[in-house]
Structure formats: C-alpha cells, structure tokens
Amino acid sequence: MCEANAYLLKGGKEELILEAVDILEHDEDGKIRLANIFGDQKVLDAKLKSMSLVNHKIILE
Amino acid sequence: MCEANAYLLKGGKEELILEAVDILEHDEDGKIRLANIFGDQKVLDAKLKSMSLVNHKIILE
Numbered sequence: 001m002c003e004a005n006a007y008l009l010k011g012g013k014e015e016l017i018l019e020a021v022d023i024l025e026h027d028e029d030g031k032i033r034l035a036n037i038f039g040d041q042k043v044l045d046a047k048l049k050s051m052s053l054v055n056h057k058i059i060l061e
Numbered sequence: 062m063c064e065a066n067a068y069l070l071k072g073g074k075e076e077l078i079l080e081a082v083d084i085l086e087h088d089e090d091g092k093i094r095l096a097n098i099f100g101d102q103k104v105l106d107a108k109l110k111s112m113s114l115v116n117h118k119i120i121l122e
Contacts, residue, residue, distance in 0.1 A: 037115065
C-alpha cells in the first residue's frame with residue numbers, strides 16, 4: 001500500500017485532511033484536489049509544501 | 062517500495078527526471094526539490110502538476 005496521508009499545516013499543527021491519498025492535482029485556479037483509494041475526494045484552497053513517500057506523508061499549507 | 066518516478070512535462074511529452082523519489086519540497090522561491098532513496102537530489106524551476114501514488118508517478122511542469 002503506497003498511499004499517503006495528507007495533512008494541512010495550520011498554526012504550526014498538522015491537521016489530517018485525507019487518509020490513503022492516491023491522486024493529488026493542482027488545479028489551474030490554485031486549488032488542490034485530493035482523491036484517495038476509497039473514492040473520497042477533497043478540494044482545498046492550499047498548496048503542497050512537502051511530502052515524503054517513504055513516510056507516507058503529504059503536507060499542505 | 063513506495064517511491065515514485067518524477068517526470069517533467071515538456072511539449073506534451075513526459076521526460077523522466079528522477080527515479081524512486083521519496084521527498085518533494087516546494088521552496089519559497091518557487092523551485093521544487095526532489096530527493097530519492099539513493100540520495101540523489103534535483104532542484105527544478107517547476108511546479109507539481111499531478112501525481113498518482115498508486116501508479117508511482119509524479120508529473121511536474
């Protein structure tokens with residue numbers, strides 16, 4: 001299982017947004033679309049800060 | 062092994078930039094830093110377009 005959990009950085013804290021993320025896309029309008037292996041989707045007004053696939057972690061801000 | 066291969070989209074074609082990517086970071090100055098599990102690093106003047114972790118694929122543009 002190679003998915004990652006997506007967290008949003010808020011005031012220095014990491015808030016879990018979506019687990020088991022497969023797809024991440026940057027839209028033209030600056031939004032991020034996340035989709036996980038269960039078919040759940042989230043669209044956020046955020047950008048990718050960093051990620052580590054080995055640690056299964058995506059950090060948005 | 063949960064790493065992904067990073068490709069740069071150039072003229073509609075995907076050019077392999079770095080294999081087995083673990084870390085991806087967006088720098089303050091708009092650059093992307095990639096690091097793979099072998100310790101290789103690349104810094105590109107690009108941004109993340111999309112990725113699929115299940116398909117082990119990161120697309121930059």
